[in-house]
Amino acid sequence: MIDTKINEKKDCVGCYACANICPVNCISMISDREGFWYPKIDYDKCIKCGKCIDVCPTINHKTVKNKPVAYACINKDESIRLKSSSGGVFTLLAEQIIENGGVVFGAGFNENFEVVHSYVETKEELERFRGSKYVQSKIGETYKQVKNILELGRKVVFTGTPCQIAGLKTFLGKAYENLLCADIICHGVPSPEVWKKYIIYREEKAGSSTKRIAFRRKDEGWKRYSVSFIFKNDTEYRQIFRQDSYMRAFLKDICLRPSCYDCQFKTIYRQSDITLADFWGIQNILPEMDDDKGTSLVFVNSIAGQAMFEKLKDKILFNEVDINEAVKYNSAAIKSVKYNPKRIDFFNEINNGEPFDRLVKKYCTDSITTIVKMKSKILIYRLLKNTGLLSSAKKLLKKA
Ligand SMILES: Cc1cc2nc3c(=O)[nH]c(=O)nc-3n(C[C@H](O)[C@H](O)[C@H](O)COP(=O)(O)OP(=O)(O)OC[C@H]3O[C@@H](n4cnc5c(N)ncnc54)[C@H](O)[C@@H]3O)c2cc1C
Ligand code: SF4
Ligand code: SF4
Ligand code: SF4
Structure with a gap:
């Protein structure tokens, strides 16, 4: 069963897909001594159906070949942007779903400040999900809830890490027209x-x-x-x-999850419809879109993602950018x-x-050598900037 197939801890992302699919509820997700969840099977109850293996997104890894288009985006609503981690695009797409009678899944704090996935149905409640929480979020039973809501014909937007999106997709096992998945560029999740x-x-x-x-x-x-x-x-x-x-x-x-050091989901070709991230390096690519209040990097990955993006266009300032140029400043998109x-x-x-x-x-703590290296880099940068030689130096470096 699934616990016999996961040979090394790094092969399990802790997505809960196996626990959600088990027809006899005999999989518990148990924390190890580092605080990360892994499946444990009660063999007295197991009927050996194999479903837990079929839904595991790391065993059944899917490669996608879509053509993502990248944008720099800023939510025009300044107050929402300031409350959001990046440019505030998450709130816009969540509101769009709620306005159409849909449901939004995301990661929020519970009463003990543990990070857990849940769902909301009103714009007021979106505050729970707004803002990054740098901890692994517990999926719990949310995949089952997504399925039930989709089957009722309601729209759903599910947000999470790329591995959580992959887990949801293998759990569902088929495409739903009323589902939109939004992942993040993911550095990794702490314990x-x-x-x-x-x-x-x-x-x-x-x-x-x-x-x-x-x-x-x-x-x-x-x-x-x-x-x-x-x-x-x-x-x-x-x-x-x-x-x-x-x-x-x-x-x-x-203190990241072992899977995050060798992540299977790092690529510009995503399983999600939309990818949300910080546009680090925006000052070098589109300085006019950098007011230091937050700019989002958004990948539109699918036809459904494109349709959603069209609906957001009048609420954002945006510019298309070269995706490879953008990820140069955000290596977490493609590299563990x-x-x-x-x-x-x-x-x-x-x-x-x-x-x-x-x-x-x-x-x-950084070693003295690292600190000296970092400080020298900053000094050289400031010197070149103040003497007006920065752009010539950049050109020279590009040629080298
Ligand atoms: C653990 C983690 C690592 C990240 N690493 C990077 C990175 O390396 N580079 C980069 O550009 N961006 C990274 N991000 C994404 C970035 O911080 C923003 O979340 C993203 O740009 C969306 O911002 P926003 O302004 O549109 O909306 P916000 O309102 O800030 O975004 C909230 C969204 O993030 C989701 N979310 C919050 N915490 C978690 C969590 N623990 N697990 C899953 N989903 C969560 C919510 O469900 C909601 O969809 C990371 C986010 C997290 C949570
Ligand atoms: S084989 Fe079937 S019953 Fe046994 S743990 Fe896996 S899903 Fe549950
Ligand atoms: S389905 Fe998810 S939680 Fe279960 S073993 Fe696979 S990666 Fe781990
Ligand atoms: S880096 Fe992010 S997507 Fe990759 S395994 Fe870790 S949490 Fe999942």
Whole structure:
């Protein structure tokens, strides 16, 4: 059964498709010591139907050959854009579905600030999904819910990581005209257990439990976003992402799911209809679309995606861009991150109760050589910019 087919942890993305399909509900998704979910089968109940193997998106990997078209986009509604991680396109497509009587699935916090997938039916409730949460989201029973709603003939938009979209598609097993899938460019997902430990650490520091969390506040700009915790005692913790210990651990790739270091879903040819992302590097490609309040990179991947994009056009500022040029600044679209060799030690120590900040200092601090290299790069860049030699230097580098 499925547990005998998944030889290595990296082969399971934790999408829950197997648990959703099992006709006798004998698959439980159990957290390992790193906090990632894997299927466990109750063999006393299993009827050996093999459905769990048939729906696994990593065993039955599908390659897609569509022709994605890429755009730089900005939601014209400034207030929504500021509340969104990138250019605020997610809210627009979700609203479009809701206006047509449909249902929106996405990742939001539950009452304990765990990240879970669920669905909403009103525009007011979309706030739950708005904004990136840098933790693996639990799919739970949402694939079954999608199927039930689709069968009623209602429109559905399902948003998630590329592997979650792949899991949904294999689970459904056939195309539905009333389904639109939107994935993200995905760096990788950190462990829900590490996230839980970080919340405990922040709450201990604040002496209070949490009221609200945002990963991507834009008060100091989209490129210098900050993490914010608002506590029930009305205090706030806010820190630029580079200095926040959790974000440092995330971006140092020390606590990602094993599958994320060798991801099968990294490509510009997507299983989704639309892909949403940050348009990093927009200042070099279309500087007029960079006001540091957030610009989205959007791939339109299918006919259904194109039809949706047409409906959004009067609500966005947009420009078509060369997709290969755009992903040059967003390698997470096509390339897995490198395995961090200190990962196992990090998990061992975090499980032994080492304080969060001390661990991050120990495992995620750049070496002196890296810091010197980074600072020299910034100095050279500023020097070339101030002396007006930046564009000639760029041309020379292109020729080299
Ligand atoms: C774990 C993770 C890694 C990412 N890595 C990159 C990257 O490397 N490069 C890049 O350009 N963009 C990345 N993104 C996407 C980016 O941060 C924005 O989510 C995306 O651009 C959409 O922004 P928006 O302004 O349109 O809407 P927003 O309102 O900001 O987007 C919210 C959308 O993100 C979904 N979402 C939020 N958290 C999760 C989660 N944990 N799992 C699944 N779906 C989630 C919601 O369901 C909703 O659809 C990542 C997002 C996540 C969650
Ligand atoms: S073989 Fe069938 S019954 Fe057994 S775990 Fe898989 S889906 Fe469930
Ligand atoms: S279906 Fe999803 S959760 Fe189940 S084994 Fe495959 S990848 Fe893992
Ligand atoms: S990096 Fe790949 S395996 Fe990891 S969450 Fe993203 S899509 Fe899934």
